Amino acid sequence: MTKAKTLRRWRPLQIGIIGTGHMGGMLARAFAQTATDDIYIYNRSRPKADAVAASFPNIIVCDDWRSLIARANTAFLCTKAADGINLATQMAPYLNSEHMLVTTISTIDLDRWRDLTPATPVKLIPSLTQTANKGVMLLSYPRHMPVELQQQLESRLSQIGKPFTIDEGQVRVCSDLASCGPAFLATICRAWSQAAAQTASVDRATAEQLIREMLIGLAALLESGMQFEDVIEQISIPGGVTECGIRSMEDLPQNLFARVHAETARHATRGHRPPIGDSVVSPRQ
Numbered sequence: 001m002t003k004a005k006t007l008r009r010w011r012p013l014q015i016g017i018i019g020t021g022h023m024g025g026m027l028a029r030a031f032a033q034t035a036t037d038d039i040y041i042y043n044r045s046r047p048k049a050d051a052v053a054a055s056f057p058n059i060i061v062c063d064d065w066r067s068l069i070a071r072a073n074t075a076f077l078c079t080k081a082a083d084g085i086n087l088a089t090q091m092a093p094y095l096n097s098e099h100m101l102v103t104t105i106s107t108i109d110l111d112r113w114r115d116l117t118p119a120t121p122v123k124l125i126p127s128l129t130q131t132a133n134k135g136v137m138l139l140s141y142p143r144h145m146p147v148e149l150q151q152q153l154e155s156r157l158s159q160i161g162k163p164f165t166i167d168e169g170q171v172r173v174c175s176d177l178a179s180c181g182p183a184f185l186a187t188i189c190r191a192w193s194q195a196a197a198q199t200a201s202v203d204r205a206t207a208e209q210l211i212r213e214m215l216i217g218l219a220a221l222l223e224s225g226m227q228f229e230d231v232i233e234q235i236s237i238p239g240g241v242t243e244c245g246i247r248s249m250e251d252l253p254q255n256l257f258a259r260v261h262a263e264t265a266r267h268a269t270r271g272h273r274p275p276i277g278d279s280v281v282s283p284r285q
Contacts, residue, residue, distance in 0.1 A: 106171050
């Protein structure tokens with residue numbers, strides 16, 4: 001008689017966040033806003049952690065990382081790369097295979113994390129858009145990670161954004177699009193408002209307001225199911241002003257973003273963090 005397979009029951013995720021800089025703090029607030037369970041945080045500068053917890057009764061500040069991982073089976077490591085390696089090395093004796101180590105450090109391979117700690121490592125690239133419970137959160141998983149555990153993590157993350165799984169080799173370009181993207185587009189929009197103001201037809205404040213409302217409307221169209229090509233086709237009438245404006249751009253946008261991807265890749269290979277990573281991937285503690 002064949003024995004029935006025993007399904008492993010994973011414990012409910014109990015979240016702890018190590019490092020409450022820009023992204024660690026944002027994640028703590030977002031998690032606290034979308035659930036009633038306690039969120040544990042630790043920062044080497046206690047006042048920073050206290051400031052994050054000030055408005056949320058379900059954010060608990062821990063005195064050290066040991067007390068955090070004693071309470072949380074899912075630790076989000078949101079530090080600089082060097083600090084993260086040192087911490088993971090110190091934490092290793094206190095971790096086991098029941099722990100999940102979710103790191104926002106994009107420059108260290110998952111295999112390296114597996115060598116450093118017995119915990120299951122996951123790479124997470126969040127975005128500032130999670131402040132509004134919107135936007136994509138990039139996830140890379142190690143080989144042979146149980147599907148049930150992935151689903152459990154994604155279910156929790158889906159409350160503050162949209163989890164999107166990628167291969168580890170795609171992290172750099174996908175980070176440019178999803179995580180750095182808001183800053184890149186905001187830079188373009190800022191330049192556009194300046195150019196509009198230089199025509200002397202509108203002031204910069206008016207230009208920024210119009211661009212902002214246009215972006216909100218465009219996002220609504222895309223959310224309704226329209227594609228970029230649909231937007232272009234429906235607005236651009238043959239021989240009209242829009243077509244003329246698009247023609248004036250020619251290959252400028254494609255060349256611009258090809259350069260952006262090349263620069264961020266070059267920066268990453270030098271061992272530095274991506275530009276937006278100063279606040280997204282590896283925030284200062």
